[in-house]
Structures are given as C-alpha cells and as structure tokens.
Amino acid sequence: MAENVRRKLGILISGRGSNMAALVEAARAPDCPFEVALVASDKPEAAGLAWAAEQGVATFAQSPKGMPKAEYEARIDAALRNAGVELIALAGYMRLLSPAFVERWAGRILNIHPSLLPKYKGLDTHARAIEARDAVAGCSVHLVTEELDAGTVLGQAEVPVHLGDTAEALAARVLVEEHRLYPRILAEFVRSMADTPLARVRSVALALPEAEEENEGDTSFSVDGTVFARITGDGALTTRSESGWRTLTLSEDADWTVIGDAIARGWELSAPQALLEAGGR
Template sequence: MAALVYASRMPECPFEVVLVTGDRPNATGLDLAEAEGVPVVRIPRPTPKDKSQFFAALELVIDQSGADYIVLAGFMRILPEEFVARWEGRILNIHPSLLPKYPGLDTHSRAIEAGDSHAGCTVHVVTAALDEGPILGQLAVAIATGETPETLAARVKLAEHQLYPRAVADYVSRWRDPAALLARVRALALALPETDERESHGSPGFRVGGDKTGKYFAYFADQHHGTPHIALLVRTGSMDELLALVEDQPEVYFKPAYYGASGWVGIILNRPGVDWDAVAAWLERSWRGAAPKRLTRLMDVADEF
C-alpha cells in the first residue's frame, strides 16, 4: 500500500489513491496513509456472523470515495462473488508466487520444497476463482542456496514494491494505449461472421464478405489526420445521423477526416468509461450494412419478430 501511495505522487503517474481502508482498524498501514494525508476509513473488524455487513460497509465507503478501481494490498479475505461481479475487471491483487504456481497460502515454503529455481510475485485481475484472474505482470526472484521462507518472503516483498505500482499504472491507463484498444476492437470485429483484417490508408481495417468482394465495415484510427483521438470508425445511416451524433455527444463522437464525407462516424476510444457494449453494437450494425445479403437474411427475418 505504501509503495502505491508514494508511486502515485511521482510525475506522470496515471492513478491517485483516494481511499485506504481494510478489515483491521488498527493496521499500521492506515496510520501511514493518514500521516501522508490520504483519506482513511477504519471499519470495525468483522466477526463470522457479520461478514455480510462488513462487505456492505466496505463497498459503501469505496463508492463514496469515488474510486474507479479497488487495489488489494495484503487484504486476506476472499471477496464475495456478488461483490466481485459488481466490480468486474476493476479489482486488482498481488500474489506472492509466479501464478498459476502456488495459489493460496504458504507460497514461499511450497516453492522451496518443490526445488524451484525462482519464486516471485504476480499482479492479476480478481475474479470469483481464487488467484485465477488474468495475469497483468510477474517478477521472478531467485531462490538462493539455504533459502528460508522468511528470507525469500523479504526479497519477494521488494519485488512486489517494484511490480505493483507499474502494473496498476499500466492497467488503469490502458484506455489510452493504442495497442490495448486495437486488441479489444479486433476481438469484437473478428467475432462477427466472415470478417478479416486488412490495412487500408495506413489504418487497420475490418472487412466482411470474402477476399475479392469484401467490404470494409470498420477502421481503427490512431490519431490520424491530426486529431487527438484514438477511434473506431463505423458506418452511420446518413449524414444527418452523423451530424446529430457529433452535436449531441461531442465527447463520444466526431466527424473523421476523409471518411466523414461518406457518412462514417468516429467513436472516441481514448477516454475513460467507454461503453464497450455500445461499441460492439456499432460494429455489428456497421457489419450488417456492409455484409452480403446471404449473411444478413436470417437476421433481417429475426428482426421482424
């Protein structure tokens, strides 16, 4: 936690620590956070009978803080499934092993007993399955001759302090990372029937309908033609619709150079809080506008019911 607090104060750090809380109201980490001027809420430690009330109180103070993400740092309780579901993709954890090796407890002694050459730490997204969420980063630590769990734990802790702030920074700023945004667009576009990717005018483009007769239904644009936007370009139904979208929601849509004259709209992706369900819906709609009738006929019939 201290490593995250101090990292947040480095120039260009993309995250801010808006709250420190936990299940041990007398934890020294809370004292450190208070001394550094970070907001702290001390929640009474739960008994087995009031766990549900504890997690309700925990989520309430997190909501009130305005936090966008939860970063676990020595929080040893398993979060309820419904809690994780509400914060899906927005809870991060660091685990003292090179996952998928040694989930759970006693990781250092297990690595030593197994004769491993390295231990380490892993930052991952929290899911309902313990220590099984997507891995965001790892750092290996050599196991020395005569190593004990205590000496290994001390060096793994040093590695954790280096890895965690960087992994958190990379994750929370992925909304402005062109490679991460393209990967997400690509996964959605290529999931549609008979699509392929081909570069066009220097941009990744997505087509439907085959190699010879395929038509483009989407482009990925990384600040092309002098705009500050990383964007998905898709077809609209008309120039009137394009202009209305841009006028009503200029923080989401813009008229792209070159493509805008043909009724394509730009959906701005390098902004927090992108609605990826809406992006997927735009891709499907644009795909249907370009796809051959043999692919859309059944969809058109289904729409009538």
C-alpha cells in the same frame, strides 16, 4: 482519458500494507495515472491505516466481527464509492471477497500474489517453492475473480531461489520486487483502460454523488436504486431525460461534453430530493 485526469484508486489492507505504501509513494509522481482516494481495512488497528493518515490519505476501517458478510462488504463498498473510487488494489487484504462484491467491481480489482501464478495459489508460497526445488520464485499482479488467485495475470517478476534459502529470506527478496512490480503494472493497467468508452462513461458517472455501478447484463449506473445511465450490449449509451431515455453514440469522435452533461442530467432526474437539497453534484 483527459490530460492530467487521474483514476481514483481504493486500497484494501489488513495489516501494515507495505505494498499499499509503495502505491501511495508511486502516486506522488506527476505522471502517475492514478491517485489514492482511500485506504480501507477490515482491522481498525491496522498499522497501515495510521501510516496512510500520516501521509494525508483518507482512511476507513470496519471490523467484520459479529456482522453478516454482506453487510460488512456493503459498508466497505459504500466507503469506496463515496470516495469516488474507480478501481481497487488489494494489498495484503486477508479476507476473501464474496462473488457479489467481485461482480460489482468486475475487471476493476487487482491483487498482488507472492508466487509465479498459476503456481502456488493461496498461502505458504515461498515454502512451497523451496520444497519443490524451484530455481526461481517471484510475484504476480492479477485481476481478481471469484476463484482464488485465478484471474488474468497482468505482470510478473522473478526472484532466484538460493541454495539453503528459508521461506523468510526468500519472502524478503520477493517483497522488494513486489514494491517495484505493483505500481508499474497498476499504472499500465490504468493507462490501458483510460481511453475506452466504458472507462470514460464510468469516470463521469461514478464521480456523481452516491452513484453506483451494476453489471447484470448491461452495465448501468444508478443512484438510490434508480438507473440514470446504461451502456447496452451493442455499445450505445442511454441516459434518463425529461422525455424518457436518450440514446447517444459512443465513438472516437463523440462529443464528451454533451455525453457528460447527459449523464449528469440523468443523475439529477434520478437522485432523491434529499441528495439534491444537500448540494447535488
């Protein structure tokens, strides 16, 4: 990743979003590899939205009431993409994401869960840890997959369970560790993805207006339903050009200025006229 370039993060919340606040605060550090581009919620009245707006962070709210899940998620997805979001952090977001949404953002959605996964997936984690007489409880940051709380665990923090603990008391201590763990693991994850060819192509492509990523077989990038760039199974990049499709090699010594220009030109050849007339890229 180029020096001083930070990945754009979208955060989904359903309430006050204390973990969201921890991520926003962490993003203020000059050496943080991510910036918060959007805080979105399924609850327009969520307290976290007001807090984020006060901090100068863009917000979006869409209630799913009376709306098919696919339509609701399409609106959330569009808001994230319009904000240039490259990866998503769930922070107290209480709705299950559909397999289709997870697939569109595969490998780029993180969540924090209040247990030491794989223990205690789902709800009531603290009460279950106390009931099981566990010596320690804690929290886990993991990748989101179609299966609930089953994605790869990226990091954990342990908290001792005290004699006579209540679920509320334990939850409060775990939350302190969540606020420390989530920003650190997210930053490590962003740095680990920063220098891969796919990550660099994704950063360039998704910065273009209304660009979308699709992951069905090859990874492709489209605008208004038309593919303008694609990474093939053998790792080559193809971009739309005036004479058809242009193939570029992705390697450590690749000329990323040339690659960036090719991706942008592919977008220009694929974007609808109305988008070009509105200012293009």
